[in-house]
Amino acid sequence: MAIKTMRAVAGSMLAFALAFGASAVAAADPQPVPASNIDVQKQDASITIHKMLNPDQTKTATGEEDPDAAGTPLQGVTFKITKLNLGLDSNADLERAAQLTPEAAGGLKTDTTFQVTTPEAGVVTQTVPVGVYLVEELTPAAEATLMAGGERINPKDLVPAKPFVVRVPMRNVAGNAWNYDIHVYPKNSTDALIKEVKDAGKNGGGIIAYTIKVAAPLVQGEAYRTKFVVKDNYDAAKLENLTVTSVKVGDQLVDPVNYDIADNDGELTVTFKTGAEGRLVYDIPNNFEVAVTVDARIKSTAQGEIKNKAFRIDRDSTMESDSTKPTNEVNTYVGAVKVVKKGLGGEALEGAEFELYRCVPKAGDKWELKGEAIQTLTTIKDGTATTKPLHVTDFEDNSTTVADENQNYCLKETKAPAGYVTPKDDAAITHFTLTRENLGAPGYTTIKMLPEITNEPSDTPDLPLTGGQGVALLVLLGAGVGGAAVYSARRNSTKA
Structure with missing residues (x-):
């Protein structure tokens, strides 16, 4: 091996x-x-x-x-x-x-x-x-x-x-x-150097947690450590607001007065301070684990693969240059999903409103919504609405093992466009998954397109009370049938 x-x-x-x-x-x-x-x-x-x-x-x-x-x-x-x-x-x-x-x-x-x-x-x-x-x-x-x-x-x-x-x-x-x-x-x-990530269920705007674990190399005899840095290389185009939440040596929490933190747009470093003779102020015993935890926010514009790797940079008094060793790489995958809303005749429907949920299967090929809505969507003039970045459903915490509650998404239509019927109960639910393959590996830049979601027109006129188109329709009905238009609008409103 x-x-x-x-x-x-x-x-x-x-x-x-x-x-x-x-x-x-x-x-x-x-x-x-x-x-x-x-x-x-x-x-x-x-x-x-x-x-x-x-x-x-x-x-x-x-x-x-x-x-x-x-x-x-x-x-x-x-x-x-x-x-x-x-x-x-x-x-x-x-x-x-x-x-x-x-x-x-x-x-x-x-x-x-x-x-x-x-x-x-x-x-x-x-x-x-x-x-x-x-x-x-x-x-x-x-x-x-x-x-x-x-x-x-x-x-x-x-x-x-x-x-x-x-x-x-x-x-x-x-x-x-x-x-x-x-x-x-x-x-x-x-000399284990390990990078871990906890990102399960985290979408655009969500906070993911990184843990960097590095062993302190052996320093023998009268030698002493003169440099110890944990460096985290991150994708600044997709992550923001990185925060060091703790630094530990073994089981002991290290006081922040013993190290400096610097963030240089894609490179976050934790550097242990030195004192007399260039010796570290905080003594790190041989072979002890140094663990640094970092929180990072996924940008609302992030798309695709978010790679992350850390490094240990160290030197002791017997060395002429730094020793730099990497951890393993960890990955997070997020992507956008586009909803397409059309009428039965293929016309684009503006103004359809949806709520997005995590969901789990239930009997009869139906879906049970879990928790609160993740996002809300409204279709624009071309009948589409695009989600903010969503975490994939086939990979989390740098593993293909995904919790049941994170394996599926469901869209619930909450309001149909003017003149169309809002689906009820299970008919209002559209289920989908989002895999790394859907994002178009190896670039992972593809936006997943959902199958078209259609609405049936109302069997009676829908008379919205605001908006230029609705006003024009109301005037037309008033000219043709007089007071009956008002009754019809009220009836349709009640039916909706």
Whole structure:
């Protein structure tokens, strides 16, 4: 598997090197097991580490071997396994071990340690006595040889797994015996840089949210960061009013006094400030995730594909130039739809009024309108009306998985042109979808034309009270039939 592919897959993980750690192991063993069943004197139990790079899925840890574990085996990663001062002699010990976090485990370390390095297959086994252990992935040296899928990995680009706690033994999956040979699957990603978008149901004028997640590269020894910038390249012709809503390092919200924001018409940057010796004012720890969230408004004139990609630009005190790396690209698709209104004779009808809704199917090939009207439309002289940009119905949040309520649009005719009958109930509803194909890939500039919507003329004259044409008609009727014209107008008004 190519490393580029693996980086893309890491977008679903980031997890900052999610390990099947303390919480995952505890979840697999939720009930206290009688301590009397454990052979606490056993010296030849084992911990087997399966080191995988950029997995595309995670599973609940069971302690047993998983032949279908995702990811590419990673060679050259070193782990330190430390026995903790915590026995498994009683139910209370078992409960405490089940709740132990890696942070709390730091205060229980003993002098019994083991160190192992993964071979080409990415799997290494260490024999251990029964007990509770803290497993830590060591930061690789700059000259370390790391290999995955036949390709060399730069140690600086590797995001290590977080420490995790392992109990030996664990109850087996069947629940009827103790498993003394524990298998764990700590995960890594290669310098994951991820761009996400939340745009479901957002049309022209709507606010979409971008999240940029980048790992802080490894800085070793006495070196320090001198530059850290998150740059968002956006389509200024289709997006406006970009606003940085938050900046986080790990789980900590960064005070805005620590960074500058600049928007240069298509390039939004968040630049961490520097102080003495050019060192960053805000210390970003190695491998921590820096997450920037940005809101943007879709312009009312936007049409087609809205591309977005971000970059991490960084440098440390040992580097002569900046390092610039991109995230994945995300896309939003919007387009206009044109309504055509005609009479039965093909004549263009001006003045037809519509409301546009999201809708879902109901029995009998009918449609149920959902929520409030998205837009209102009125046909002009040529019988057409064009919507503002609408979000496509086959792609949202940068995925082809679309919520049921966002898969369809419905037009409801609320008023027919003068002299025509306004449809009632289901007859007033016109359903349509708007796909990326409708927008004319690859340019996505096509305006979708809906099939003609026709109106039947009224069987009696419709006498509008305003407008030159209506006045002329009223005068004509008055000359021909006198007072009967007034009665006819009232009757028609009542019927409409």
